[in-house]
Amino acid sequence: MSEEQLFRQTKLKLAGYYTTVMSLILGICSVAIYQIEAYNQKQSLHRELVSxxxxxxxxxxxxxxxxxxIEPEVERLIPNLCIVVTQCHSLGSVPRIHTLSVFAQSGYYVNFWDLSKTLIATTQPRLNSNIEPNSAAPFLANHHADVYAVTLKLKTVNGxxxxxxxxxxSLEHSQAYLQTLLLYLSxxxxxxxxGIGLASWWLAGIAMQPVADSYEKIQQFTADAAHELRTPIAAMQATLETALTSEGNTNPEKQGMFQTLHRQNLRLNGLIQDLMLLTRLDLNTTPPHFQPCNLNVIVSDLIEEFSAIALEKSIVPALIAEDQLAVIGNEEHLYQLIGNLIINAIHYSPDQGEVDISLQEHKHMAQIKVxxxxxxxxxxxQARIFERFYRVNQDRSRATGGTGLGLAIAQSIAQYxxxxxxxxxxxxxxxxxILELPLARAHPIWPGSSRDQSC
Incomplete structure (x- = not known):
């Protein structure tokens, strides 16, 4: 994964986590607001009706x-009272001595029930709840689909x-209010x-900027350090080679010491070269020099190059190629990429083991399996195998001279x-x-490539 992809994915994850958490909190708050408002509406209506x-x-x-x-005085107190047994006769000349202000508004009604729970009179037959009263408790709330009511017992003047x-x-007004609130919330x-998502993306970018700057500084430090180490390492290499080939150096103990230093110096030089290559690939400072390259030729050359190492372990790498596959790439990098995979397979296979290499076209990609x-x-x-300096088996990797950068380099070159x-x-x-690279015909011209060149 390239640096840009790594930071973009990290930024996307941060923004996603923040958006998810905030959206969940906002959703819970919205539901709570709706439920609280519905409860308040119900309690407010209950208190009003009780009053x-x-x-x-x-x-x-x-x-x-x-x-x-129903006494005539009751009809004077409550306007528009409909006596059920007389089929809602008109009050005619009965004067109204008292009218509650709420009955001037639509939606309110009053029902009178006798002791056998038969409806005697009502002010709004259309809004009648048709719920028989319960004598168990005063001010009992009756909640129907369209109305809300309270009932209480009445006594005569004699007790x-x-x-x-x-x-x-009627709940029509309350339901309309709650539907409007629900619409606004929806x-x-x-x-x-x-808005939270956009703000999260912006905040994630701000949070990731110091990390990106630090990462870039570390990469630059690695490149500078590797570059500065090249000169002393080259001087040490020249001195050791001179000491090994000097005619005056006949002491076997000194020869062995110089040979050990020479091997370790070569290993250190290889490590420096690998670090410089990784840094150039990360910083995208490597000149492309892309050209058409035949993978069949590259794999055949590498098998021949590593044949001596393979024969030491009685291994004969087998190549299975269905087609001639060509990609657009950097010849040196492709040799190093595929070579790392083949030599890694040879080193980790037991004596008389098998190493198979196959080339085929798969979903418009050149696929190489080692x-x-x-x-x-x-x-x-397996999730960490492509990390830098990571070794599955520390002792075995050191015995084969590995630095833990081979697969990391291979992955970087593949992504490049x-x-x-x-x-x-x-x-x-x-x-x-499994290595997959775009076929040459899928990307006929890349920056830095030329058709008149071939690997």
């Missing part, structure tokens, strides 16, 4: 003389049980989430060529490294 019912109760009981009978009074109100929530019969890679290590490198492995059954 109205209490006022009517206090005004009615002094004029009630017979249980279940006898008269019946029940029900005061209710429209506002996605807009708020979009399979070995080595010990395999654990599942938890717009390809990717993956591994499939099982313990005891070996490993298969």
């Amino acid at each position: 109205i019912a209490g006022t009517l109760h206090d005004g009615l009981e002094p004029v009630l003389t017979r249980p279940g009978q 006898q049980a008269w019946g029940y009074l029900e005061v209710g109100r 429209i506002g929530y996605p807009i708020a989430v979009l 399979t070995d019969t080595g010990p395999g890679i654990p599942d938890d290590a 060529h717009h390809g990717h490198l993956t591994v499939v492995s099982q313990i005891g059954l070996g490993s298969t490294f």
Whole structure:
């Protein structure tokens, strides 16, 4: 994964996490606001109806003389009262001595029930809840689909049980208010989430900037350090080679010491070269020099180059090529990329093991598979196998002279060529490294490439 892709994905994850958490909190708050407002509406309506019912109760009981009978004084107190048994006759000349202000508004109604729970009179037949009153408790709330009501018992002026009074109100206004609130929340929530997402992306960029700057400084330091080490390492190499070839140096002990230093110096020089290459690929400062390259030729050359090493372990690498595959790339880098995979397979395969290399076209990509019969890679290590300086087996890697940069370099080169490198492995059954690169016909002309050149 390139530096740009790494930081973009990290930035995207940070923004995604922040947006998800904030959206969840905002969603919970929106639901809570709706539920609280619905509860407040219900409680407010309940208190209002209880107050109205209490006022009517206090005004009615002094004029009630017979249980279940509507007195003329009741009709004067409550306007538009419909006596059910007389099919809602008109009050005619009965003067109205008292009218509660709420009954001038639409949506309110009053019902009178006798002791047998039969409806006697009502002010709004259309809003009748048709819910029989319950004598278990005063001010009992009756919540129907379209109305909300409270009931309480009435007594006559002599203290006898008269019946029940029900005061209710239509929920149309309350439901309309809640639907409007729900509409605003439904429209506002996605807009708020979009705003949170944009703000999260901006904040994630600000948070990632110091990390990106530090990462770039580390890369630059690595490049500068590797570059500065080249001169003293080259001087040491020249001095050791001179000492090894000097005719006056006949002491076997000194020869062995110089040879050890020479080997370690070569290893250190190789490590420096690898670090410089990785840094150039990360900083994208390597000149492209892309040209058409035949993968069949490259793989054949590498098999021949490593044949001596393979024969020492009685291994004969086998090449299976279905087609002639060509890609646009840097010849030196492609040799190093595929060579790292082949030499890695040879080193980790046991004596008389098998190393198979296959070339084929797969989904408009040139696919190279390098399979070995080595010990395999654990599942938890497969995710880290392409990290720098990571070794699955420390002792074995050091015995083969590895630095832990081979697969990291291979992955960087693959990504530099717009390809990717993956591994499939099982313990005891070996490993298969799969390299996929864009075919030449898929990218006929790349920056820095030329058609008159060939690997």
